[in-house]
Amino acid sequence: MACPxxxxxxxxxxxxxxxxxxxxxxxxGAKRSPTSEVLIxxxxxxxxxxxxxDLAAQVTMSASGLSRAIDRxxxxxxxxxxxxxxxxxxxHARLTDQGQAEIEAMLPEHVRVLEExxxxxxxxxxxxxxxxxxxxRCQVNPEAVQASGPAPVRAAAS
Amino acid sequence: MACPxxxxxxxxxxxxxxxxxxxxxxxxGAKRSPTSEVLIxxxxxxxxxxxxxDLAAQVTMSASGLSRAIDRxxxxxxxxxxxxxxxxxxxHARLTDQGQAEIEAMLPEHVRVLEExxxxxxxxxxxxxxxxxxxxRCQVNPEAVQASGPAPVRAAAS
DNA sequence: CTGCAATAGTTGCTGTCGCAACCACTGTAC
DNA sequence: GTACAGTGGTTGCGACAGCAACTATTGCAG
Numbered sequence: 001m002a003c004p005x006x007x008x009x010x011x012x013x014x015x016x017x018x019x020x021x022x023x024x025x026x027x028x029g030a031k032r033s034p035t036s037e038v039l040i041x042x043x044x045x046x047x048x049x050x051x052x053x054d055l056a057a058q059v060t061m062s063a064s065g066l067s068r069a070i071d072r073x074x075x076x077x078x079x080x081x082x083x084x085x086x087x088x089x090x091x092h093a094r095l096t097d098q099g100q101a102e103i104e105a106m107l108p109e110h111v112r113v114l115e116e117x118x119x120x121x122x123x124x125x126x127x128x129x130x131x132x133x134x135x136x137r138c139q140v141n142p143e144a145v146q147a148s149g150p151a152p153v154r155a156a157a158s
Numbered sequence: 159m160a161c162p163x164x165x166x167x168x169x170x171x172x173x174x175x176x177x178x179x180x181x182x183x184x185x186x187g188a189k190r191s192p193t194s195e196v197l198i199x200x201x202x203x204x205x206x207x208x209x210x211x212d213l214a215a216q217v218t219m220s221a222s223g224l225s226r227a228i229d230r231x232x233x234x235x236x237x238x239x240x241x242x243x244x245x246x247x248x249x250h251a252r253l254t255d256q257g258q259a260e261i262e263a264m265l266p267e268h269v270r271v272l273e274e275x276x277x278x279x280x281x282x283x284x285x286x287x288x289x290x291x292x293x294x295r296c297q298v299n300p301e302a303v304q305a306s307g308p309a310p311v312r313a314a315a316s
Numbered sequence: 317c318t319g320c321a322a323t324a325g326t327t328g329c330t331g332t333c334g335c336a337a338c339c340a341c342t343g344t345a346c
Numbered sequence: 347g348t349a350c351a352g353t354g355g356t357t358g359c360g361a362c363a364g365c366a367a368c369t370a371t372t373g374c375a376g
Contacts, residue, residue, distance in 0.1 A: 005265045006201055010272040013284065014182065015198075016291040018190070021179040022218035023299030024172065032176070034332090040173075043164050053354060060180035065333045067356055072332095089341045089354045107163045114168040120297045121290060126171065129290045132283050133174040139278045141181030192363090210325060223363045225326055230362095247324040247371045 024117060031110050034059055034069055039078065039103050042095040049082060049094035060141075078102055182275060189268050192217055192227055197236065197261050200253040207240060207252035218299075236260055 005011070025032045037059045042048050050058070056066040070093050073079040078099030084090035095103075118126060163169070183190045195217045200206050208216070214224040228251050231237040236257030242248035253261075276284060 005269060006198070006261075008265075008269050009284075009288075010269055010276055011198070013276065013288055013291070014272050016288060016295060017175075017179060017182070018195075019218075019299055020291050020294045021175060023295065024175070026218065027298055037176075040164070040169070051354085052356095060177075060184065062334050063355065064335075064357080068332075071356095087342075087354085091355065103164075107166075111163055111166050111168055114172050117294065117298050118168055118171065120293045125286075125290050125293075126167075128283075128286055130167075130171055130174060132279060132287045133171070133178050135278045135283075136178045136275065137174060137181065139181075140185055140275050141177055211323090220364050221325065222327080222365080226362075229326095245324085245372075249325065 024114075027113050027117065028110065031106060031113075034061055034065070035073065036106070036110075038066075038069060038073065038093070039095065039099055042079070042093060043100060043103050047092075047094065048100065049092040051084075052091050052093060055093055073099070182272075185271050185275060186268065189264060189271075192219055192223070193231065194264070194268075196224075196227060196231065196251070197253065197257055200237070200251060201258060201261050205250075205252065206258070207250040209242075210249050210251060213251055231257070 030036070038055065041055060041058050042050060052066060052070070053063060056063050059066070061069070070079060070081065073093075074081060078096060080094050080096055082092040082094045084092060121129065188194070196213065199213060199216050200208060210224060210228070211221060214221050217224070219227070228237060228239065231251075232239060236254060238252050238254055240250040240252045242250060279287065
């Protein structure tokens with residue numbers, strides 16, 4: 001092999017991660033589009049709403065991309081834009097009742113696919129896998145850690 | 159919480175996986191574009207070439223998307239299209255010497271970023287993580303398993 | 317050999333994403 | 347109050363990806 005690094009274990013590991021991600025994404029179909037990601041994040045947030053920029057960070061999307069995505073979701077009635085009381089620059093994206101209903105409608109299938117995929121792991125493997133992913137997330141994406149952590153330490157929310 | 163499933167551990171797990179993927183992708187920058195994925199796959203393949211459709215499957219891209227991507231890579235001289243001897247429908251994408259050089263040039267930085275990211279894991283964690291990812295890949299994307307496995311068991315089960 | 321279904325790849329069209337430029341607002345200095 | 351740097355969000359523009367339609371080739375049935 002002319003280039004030994006091509007078989008570097010780190011590349012293999014990353015390649016595996018990407019393959020699993022892509023496979024899972026494919027299996028989830030439209031359900032793992034940024035759109036769904038946005039809805040789920042909002043549903044898990046207090047007040048079912050988030051600032052545009054925070055939401056963008058959580059779904060790893062540019063501000064412009066998110067703005068357009070929200071446009072579409074507003075058009076379908078799943079989300080509404082809410083002006084912020086104390087800072088008129090800020091806009092909150094808030095899940096409507098309809099959006100909430102849409103999420104709840106698609107969750108069972110969503111979870112079914114995930115369960116089917118993760119069913120090959122033992123409980124111990126799952127736990128270790130999750131712990132490892134948490135460590136990696138802190139390393140590669142420290143900004144979003146507050147997102148799905150156990151404790152929403154939103155102390156700054158006045 | 160109106161919808162208990164939102165905190166379903168499977169969703170959390172998948173969310174973590176997506177976050178790590180996105181974070182890693184961001185850190186790799188352009189280096190984890192489909193373009194690079196194509197180059198790396200080719201570099202690891204015999205003859206440095208693959209059929210268009212096989213390559214598309216490996217990088218999880220549609221045939222049309224790949225066709226366009228190859229167009230661009232041909233334009234830059236990294237890849238060439240090679241007609242197939244025994245089936246005139248088939249086209250092989252083959253890495254040129256220039257493309258090989260490009261990969262080798264970017265590999266060190268690529269590996270550096272990955273090493274930095276994975277450095278938070280102990281060797282044991284890495285091994286377990288890899289084993290788990292392999293199991294998951296078999297489950298969610300059985301088609302591509304032949305790709306980066308240790309032994310190219312092309313015997314088709316004989 | 318003629319016809320026909322299936323396969324491999326490319327192209328037209330549409331939708332989405334990101335970067336850069338832009339506008340609106342805040343807070344601070346003067 | 348006015349000026350100004352910094353922040354939050356939205357739009358213009360260019361690039362990329364997927365679906366569906368199309369062409370070319372293969373393999374098989376008659």
